[in-house]
Amino acid sequence: MIVPFSVRDFLDRAESVYGDRVALHDEPDQPARPLPDLTWREVAALARRQAARLDALGIAPGDRVAVVSQNSARLLTSFFGVSGWGRVLVPVNFRLSADEVAYIVEHSGARVLYVDPELEDALAGVKCEHRFLLGNDDDLYAAPGSEPAPWEPDEDATATINYTSGTTARPKGVQITHRNIWTNTVISGLHMGVSDRDVYLHTLPMFHANGWTMPFVTTGLGVPQVVLRKVDGTEILRRIERHGVTLMCAAPAVINAVLDALPDWEGEVPGRDRVRVVVAGAPPPTRTVARVETELGWEFIQIYGLTETSPLLTVNRTRSEWDDLTPEERAGKLVRAGAPALGIRVRTDAEGEILARGNHVLAGYWEQPDESAAALEGGWFHTGDGGAIDGEGYLAISDRKKDVIITGGENVSSIEVEDCLFSHPAVAEVAVIGVPSEKWGETIKALVVLAPRGSVTEAELIAWCKERLAGYKAPTSVEVRALLARTATGKLQKFKLREPYWDGQQRGVH
Structure with missing residues (x-):
């Protein structure tokens, strides 16, 4: 049948099944x-x-x-x-x-x-x-x-x-x-351990990949849902405390907002040893992963996927084999994108692009048959992301293919350099981009937002990277910014950050 x-x-x-249970707590502060x-x-x-x-x-x-x-x-x-x-x-x-x-x-x-x-x-x-x-x-x-x-x-x-x-x-x-939504929903719920004892907080915009399928997962299991209209770290903590929240999804920028609110929070951190936070949208720095465990006491779960994949492709959740590791060691494992979700096949091609197959990969792009054919060429979805699968079967994202910096013939992952810079205590946000260089074709530039009361020089940040990375991966210049252009879901808009430096160039890369 x-x-x-x-x-x-x-x-x-x-x-x-749950007809009389309270389902939705709407946002009280809205027009x-x-x-x-x-x-x-x-x-x-x-x-x-x-x-x-x-x-x-x-x-x-x-x-x-x-x-x-x-x-x-x-x-x-x-x-x-x-x-x-x-x-x-x-x-x-x-x-x-x-x-x-x-x-x-x-x-x-x-x-x-x-x-x-x-x-x-x-x-x-x-x-x-x-x-x-x-x-x-x-x-x-x-x-x-x-x-x-x-x-x-x-x-x-x-x-x-x-x-x-x-x-x-x-x-x-x-x-x-x-069918895409149905299979993605059931598989997501399985990997995240959702049950009718959960309470879900909508910190993630519902428009984005259908709220990462959580409106469907939580509805099917009768989970009460708390609507949050605008991200605010302190308000997230308040809602968790008020409603007994156990589950939420967030981009790394949202996690940072919560961590930034902690010094002014009075009393026990809400949800300690209870909240599971599912993170995606950009590879989080290892320092952020460790802080979620040590400062918030929440379980960190990373997923990777795209709008085109409904979105779940891989899941990374702490395992019993990692219980004896330090928080920093666990963070080093959790920072990977994860292992393929049930029913998903993931591989990389000769150029390092991540390819995926599964029941919740898109049917196509609306009214764009050529784009659809290119994205699904060979029966695999071409993500446009670069990465590698390690010996444990876990996928690690290296970069968007177009964001790999090729300097002096060497490929440099901006994500790797960003992670190193973010480990400096004076750095709150960072974006690493390639800019034109007559000598190297392109060279590495870091755009940095400093932490409150943070102070560091360009030379100190470059030296910080050279101590921790191969010398060619270190930025050749650092620029301090008040903010960095991001999408509504927390993704850095690197094409906007690059534009001023490549203005007048025939190509956006060398």
Whole structure:
């Protein structure tokens, strides 16, 4: 017997098994009226009302519905109210410019656009057939008790189109099917040990790779979810304490925000020996990994993947064999991207590019057949990341292929140099890029944000690297910055950081 997978399976189970359990604690500080605490039965009813409202608008299965919002209960219910009855949800990065949002709405062919009230003025020029403000619930939901038209699930149908994060020029629309979401959800839940005793905190933007699939994992297992609208280290600690949070996902920058808030926190660290934090988005420095264990007392889990892979490819979680290691030694093992998740195949090609296969690799890029064919050439997804698999079967990321610095004929991983610089106590953030050099083709430049009250010279940082790395890997120059350009998910936008240095050059690398 084959029963087609559907994202609605997760909501159906939550409603039938955990119907009276509180499901959602909405963000209290938002421009729209927060939804009250909702049970799973009430979440399911809202999803049906949203689907029924789309029926009334004439939005058919397969039609696209875009939403631009920071984390909110209304955004979360849309994963089910839209995709659960056959439409395609297009979650859009709320930090994009109006022109970028307009491109995504037009490119996806979205017929409906939901906009967060905070973005109403900034996105006023973005046009769509039906445009609604989140919080005007008569526009979002049909009358109480409304039931949508039935939809026969098709696991190969597109459930969401997630546009790439913008570390390159034009974003591409990644088609994620119901089958992609279903397999990714179940495998993620298995590796992260999610159970109905957990409480999940949404620190991760829900738009990004569908919140790394956690809205589906936690819904299917009836896990109460706490919505956090904006990242703030102290507020994260407060929510963990108030709601008994046990699980969260975060980019390294979010972890750093929590660590920075610790000196001013009074009392026991919330969640010590209870919280599991799943980290992805950029390879974290070893110092950060060790601090999560020693200062927060939380379990650090690293995953690696891309929007195109729904996203889980590899998992790195501490093992019993590592119990006798020091925190620093464990961090050295946990800083790797991890071993392939169940059902995933990972290898590297002759040039060191990471290739992957699995049931939750994208169906293709929306309306871009040539890009799809190139990405899936040979039956493997070409990640664009460089890396190597060690003797234990663990993948280590060396760099984005385009971010490898070739200086004097030697390949240098910017990530390796960044990790070394970040180990200096005066450094809070760092980005390493290649800049033009007549002698070497390109040479290594470090852009550094200093820690509060941090003080260090350029020469001292260069010497720090030369003591710990091969001499050719050390920066030849260091520049102190107030901040570094990042995406909404914490990824360094190195193409923006490189632009001023390569202006007027025929190529962005030598």
